[in-house]
Structures are given as C-alpha cells and as structure tokens.
Amino acid sequence: MSLTATLRAAHAAEWEAAAAHRFVRELCAGTVDAAVMRRYLVQDYQFLDRFVALLGAAIAAADGFAARLRLSRFLAMITSDENTYFQRSFDTLGVPAAERRNPALSGTTIGLQALMKEAAESRSYPRCLAVLVVFEGLYLDWAQRHAGPLPPEFIHAEWISLHNNPFFQDFVGWLRAELDRTGPAEEAACAALFARAVALERRFFDDLYA
Numbered sequence: 001m002s003l004t005a006t007l008r009a010a011h012a013a014e015w016e017a018a019a020a021h022r023f024v025r026e027l028c029a030g031t032v033d034a035a036v037m038r039r040y041l042v043q044d045y046q047f048l049d050r051f052v053a054l055l056g057a058a059i060a061a062a063d064g065f066a067a068r069l070r071l072s073r074f075l076a077m078i079t080s081d082e083n084t085y086f087q088r089s090f091d092t093l094g095v096p097a098a099e100r101r102n103p104a105l106s107g108t109t110i111g112l113q114a115l116m117k118e119a120a121e122s123r124s125y126p127r128c129l130a131v132l133v134v135f136e137g138l139y140l141d142w143a144q145r146h147a148g149p150l151p152p153e154f155i156h157a158e159w160i161s162l163h164n165n166p167f168f169q170d171f172v173g174w175l176r177a178e179l180d181r182t183g184p185a186e187e188a189a190c191a192a193l194f195a196r197a198v199a200l201e202r203r204f205f206d207d208l209y210a
Helices: 003-010 012-019 022-029 034-045 048-061 065-093 097-101 107-121 125-144 154-162 166-207
Strands: none
Touching (some): 003 012, 003 166, 012 125, 012 166, 022 034, 022 154, 022 166, 034 097, 034 154, 034 166, 048 125, 065 154, 107 125, 107 166
C-alpha cells in the first residue's frame, strides 16, 4: 500500500470515530445546537493563524515551484473564503470581537496548535504534509458522506460545501500523492505526526459535548 493508505489503515478506528462523529452527523442534518456550533467555530478559528504558518512552512520547504504554487492557491482560499465564512458565522451567532480574537482555549485546541507549530518548525516538507493530509483528508471524508440537500442554514451548509467541492477534492488527492512521494524518506516522523493529528481531531469533536 501507499504510505497514506498504510497510515490511514493503522488509525482506521480513530479516523472513523472522527469522520462519523455525532457533531458531523448533526452538522450534516442541520441540527447542531447553536451553543455547540458556536463553541466549535470559536475554537476552530484559533487554528487559522497556526494553519497559515504551517502552509507557509510547507511552501518554503517544498521541492519545486509547482508544489509551492498549488499550496499557495489553497492558502489564498483559506485566507479569503474560509476566513469570510468564520466572520459571517460569528456575526450571526453574536460572537463578540474579544471572543473571536482571544477566547479561553481547550486543552485539545492547544494540542493542535502545538502540533502545527512543531510540524512547521521542522522545516520538513513531508512532516508538514503528514499533518495537512489528516486535517484536510478527514474533513473531505466526512463532508463527502453528506447525502441529500444541504441544510437550510448557511452556517451548516457552507461549512460542508467548503470541504466538498472539486477544488478541495483535487487538492486533498494531491496532498496524499505528495506525501506518498516524499514521506518514505521520513516515514517514522510522518507516522508519529499523523497519529497525533488523528487522535487530536477526534478529541476536538468530543470536547464539544463534554
């Protein structure tokens, strides 16, 4: 099997627990409690700065212009369409500016921030990819499971469509191919980062109902 397939199989139970989580099911049905959705978005927004830095590190460490260009296009989407979605959602949910900028962070949020910082500071292209493959691949997986019409509220519908569209599908496929190409040279380190990312993603959803 490819490296990405091997890593996915090794953590299949944790991955499935996240991709089929109660939060995901409620999101796709449009029934997430407003307080849960608010908690999710406020915490998730705290990843944006570190995620942009992780993408920047991947761009700097990539081994060719084509890869840098592909990552840069995705970075542009994150800092435009996705950031705009967050701001519109915060406005709708009545989240004040101070809570958007500096909320109390959960332990899992801190753990995910630390994981991204570690991968970025490694200056290793495959290590950055190992984390990106989990973050983006897991979200594509659950979003593609949605069947039927999108929920009526934009807060639910747009979060699904942002993670299931031709651009995103193609990008995730490319991330996996890049990790398969470059990851074997640092397989142990990539596997460790991949495992931590999957566990933290599942725990992040669990925290919403704790």
